[in-house]
Amino acid sequence: MADLAEKVPQIPKGDEALLYTGAVMLLVVFGLKSAIVPFQFWLPGTYANAAGPVAALFSIMTKVGAYSIIRVFTLMFGESAGTGAWFATSWLMPAAAITMVLGMVGVVAARSLGQQASFAALGSMGTLLIAIAGFTAATESAALYYLIHSTLGIAALFLLIDAVVIRRPGFGDELSAAPKIKHVGLIGSMFFLAVIAVIGMPPLSGFVGKLLILDAVKPLYGWGVIWALILSTSLLGLIGFASSGSILFWKSGECEGELTPIGPTPIALPMVAIGSLLVLLIFLTGAAGPVTAYLDATAAQLFEPHQYIEAVLRPVGAVTK
Numbered sequence: 001m002a003d004l005a006e007k008v009p010q011i012p013k014g015d016e017a018l019l020y021t022g023a024v025m026l027l028v029v030f031g032l033k034s035a036i037v038p039f040q041f042w043l044p045g046t047y048a049n050a051a052g053p054v055a056a057l058f059s060i061m062t063k064v065g066a067y068s069i070i071r072v073f074t075l076m077f078g079e080s081a082g083t084g085a086w087f088a089t090s091w092l093m094p095a096a097a098i099t100m101v102l103g104m105v106g107v108v109a110a111r112s113l114g115q116q117a118s119f120a121a122l123g124s125m126g127t128l129l130i131a132i133a134g135f136t137a138a139t140e141s142a143a144l145y146y147l148i149h150s151t152l153g154i155a156a157l158f159l160l161i162d163a164v165v166i167r168r169p170g171f172g173d174e175l176s177a178a179p180k181i182k183h184v185g186l187i188g189s190m191f192f193l194a195v196i197a198v199i200g201m202p203p204l205s206g207f208v209g210k211l212l213i214l215d216a217v218k219p220l221y222g223w224g225v226i227w228a229l230i231l232s233t234s235l236l237g238l239i240g241f242a243s244s245g246s247i248l249f250w251k252s253g254e255c256e257g258e259l260t261p262i263g264p265t266p267i268a269l270p271m272v273a274i275g276s277l278l279v280l281l282i283f284l285t286g287a288a289g290p291v292t293a294y295l296d297a298t299a300a301q302l303f304e305p306h307q308y309i310e311a312v313l314r315p316v317g318a319v320t321k
Helices: 002-010 013-033 043-049 052-058 061-075 079-084 089-109 113-133 137-165 184-199 205-216 223-249 268-286 288-302 305-313 316-320
Strands: none
Touching: 002 079, 002 305, 013 061, 013 089, 043 052, 043 113, 052 061, 052 113, 052 137, 061 113, 061 137, 061 288, 061 305, 089 113, 089 223, 113 137, 113 184, 113 205, 113 223, 137 184, 137 205, 137 268, 137 288, 184 205, 184 223, 184 268, 205 223, 205 268, 205 288, 268 288, 288 305
């Protein structure tokens, strides 16, 4: 990568078409990994049908694509890339906006909790990629904060869905009223916290992350449209999850009968895992100041690629002098 960063500005004009072709191929590969439109088709079905712990681990997989876009397109196609500078912005921003809208519309339209969480993951990727597509130090810092938050929040949500499913035999994760589940108070409270975090409502880290993104995109062209999309899709997410929470934890209390889970329904270990993720989200909120200061420094380094290039390609002695 360091070598390519030096070679890209040296590409002869006659070979620029090949350079752009390679850049597009990289963007497509990373876009497929991060489930950006039009490559999002694999995510909703895959995540919705995976076991809860597996889906929770999957929450970090899409971030690999986002991380790759940050690294490659700030290092190799950044300010020093000549005519290829910030090549990805014109492609990435509209695709990210459509991804975010599609994800949050899916949250409202979903007919099961698994689908809802999967579309929420898709919407969060759209939000993250909007910040990344700004390609400024401020937007990348906000993106990194939101990346950490969304990984933790989506993982907690999938683990909670798994806890609900094993307590609703015959109903599973369907958004339909059923008799009250076991441990409904604890699970309902944790579901409420996880949803608040995922959709970006105050006071948890999702709200902080979206505020950072909204503030960071203000210098960008069309920032008003970005604001409108982020705020309106947050409202859609709130409507969708409020509806599902009402069905699962309120209307279900009015149904007669009792659900008998198949097999044991352990509460301690799953709640420790879910609780740990929620505690990390609370910590990320309370420590937003020092965390963002660290991420600001990280983002600043992204826009000084010569440091990375020197460290990788030059002798150690030359770096330390």
